[in-house]
Amino acid sequence: AQKITQTQPGMFVQEKEAVTLDCTYDTSDPSYGLFWYKQPSSGEMIFLIYQGSYDQQNATEGRYSLNFQKARKSANLVISASQLGDSAMYFCAMREGGYSSASKIIFGSGTRLSIRP
Amino acid sequence: DTGVSQNPRHKITKRGQNVTFRCDPISEHNRLYWYRQTLGQGPEFLTYFQNEAQLEKSRLLSDRFSAERPKGSFSTLEIQRTEQGDSAMYLCALLPQDPELFFGEGSRLTVL
Numbered sequence: 001a002q003k004i005t006q007t008q009p010g011m012f013v014q015e016k017e018a019v020t021l022d023c024t025y026d027t028s029d030p031s032y033g034l035f036w037y038k039q040p041s042s043g044e045m046i047f048l049i050y051q052g053s054y055d056q057q058n059a060t061e062g063r064y065s066l067n068f069q070k071a072r073k074s075a076n077l078v079i080s081a082s083q084l085g086d087s088a089m090y091f092c093a094m095r096e097g098g099y100s101s102a103s104k105i106i107f108g109s110g111t112r113l114s115i116r117p
Numbered sequence: 118d119t120g121v122s123q124n125p126r127h128k129i130t131k132r133g134q135n136v137t138f139r140c141d142p143i144s145e146h147n148r149l150y151w152y153r154q155t156l157g158q159g160p161e162f163l164t165y166f167q168n169e170a171q172l173e174k175s176r177l178l179s180d181r182f183s184a185e186r187p188k189g190s191f192s193t194l195e196i197q198r199t200e201q202g203d204s205a206m207y208l209c210a211l212l213p214q215d216p217e218l219f220f221g222e223g224s225r226l227t228v229l
Contacts, residue, residue, distance in 0.1 A: 006159075033216055045160075045208070045220040091159045095216075104173050105150065105218060107159035 002027045004094050006108035013082050014116050020067070021077040021111050023092030034075040035093040035105065036066065038086075045091075051075060079113075087115045120144075121221040123209050129227045133198055138224040140192045140209030148212040149192050151184055153205045154223070160208055166192060199228045 003026040013019045025034065036048040051059045051066045059066040067076040079086055092108040095101060120143040130136050140149065147168050152160035163182065164174045168189035181199075186192040196203055206223040213219060 035216060035218070037218075043206075043223065045210075045218075047217040047219075050216040089157075093159075102148070102167050102172060104162050104165050106162050107152075110157070110159045112157075 002029070002032075002094055002096050002106060004092055004106055004108035006092055006111050008111045009109075010112040010114070012114050012116055015084060016081055018078060018080045019082050019086075019113065021079075021090050021092075021113065023075045023077065023108060025073050025075060025092075025094050027094065027096055029096040031097055031101070033095045033097075033101070034066065034068070035095070036064070036075075036077045037091045037093060037107075038088045039091065039110075040088040048090075049077070082115050084115050084117060087113060089113075121209055121211050121219060123207075123221040123224050125224060126222065127225045127227070129229065130199055131229050132201060135195065135197045136199055136226060137196075138194045138207050138209075138226075140194070140221060142190065142211055144213075145190060146211040146213045147189070149186060150210040150212070150218070151192070151194050152208040152210065152220075154208055155205045163194070163207075196226070199226075201228045204228045 005024045032053045034051045038046040049061045049064045051068050058068050063080045065078045089110045091110045095105045097103045122141040124139050149166045151163040154160045164184045166186040181197045184194045206225050208223045209221045210218045
């Protein structure tokens with residue numbers, strides 16, 4: 001069965017520093033997708049980045065990059081040059097099957113990131 | 118437009134009562150998901166539709182929960198005989214353009 005694990009309940013980081021949020025996953029399907037979402041205190045869920053299991057390169061979106069290590073089954077989110085507005089809950093998520101696969105998306109328990117000025 | 122409207126935004130009910138939540142996509146989207154989220158936790162998958170077909174339902178979900186999407190547009194989630202443990206935010210999400218999942222603002226349930 002597919003599983004997502006986020007082991008950092010909370011993190012504090014100084015503004016402008018880089019931060020890595022950990023995510024490990026488990027699946028028996030060779031084809032899968034990994035996602036990261038941000039949820040600020042306002043409650044909305046904001047899509048950040050996606051990585052397919054067969055993608056050759058690590059995904060990047062602006063200040064966000066996904067450090068995909070397939071053998072270790074990890075998909076850590078790296079935020080470069082953190083900003084005060086990055087303070088939020090961050091969720092890692094996974095879907096079995098490839099791009100556009102019709103299957104469920106499951107989420108981890110999240111990491112609360114707090115940026116210090 | 119990838120918006121999704123959820124109603125009611127907040128429902129307070131007594132234990133044992135039935136409640137129904139509605140999710141209205143602003144435009145047609147074939148994939149619709151329901152999640153439940155409690156404070157400080159990640160969204161928990163409940164069920165998933167492709168058009169009007171319910172493709173999967175969480176095994177964690179008791180028979181008190183049922184969801185429908187009769188015409189492949191709006192969807193309803195009904196909880197029968199509510200319990201205090203059902204208190205949570207119920208989120209509807211659409212997948213208009215893979216892989217970006219768009220969430221509604223949610224319906225908050227409080228069971229007294």
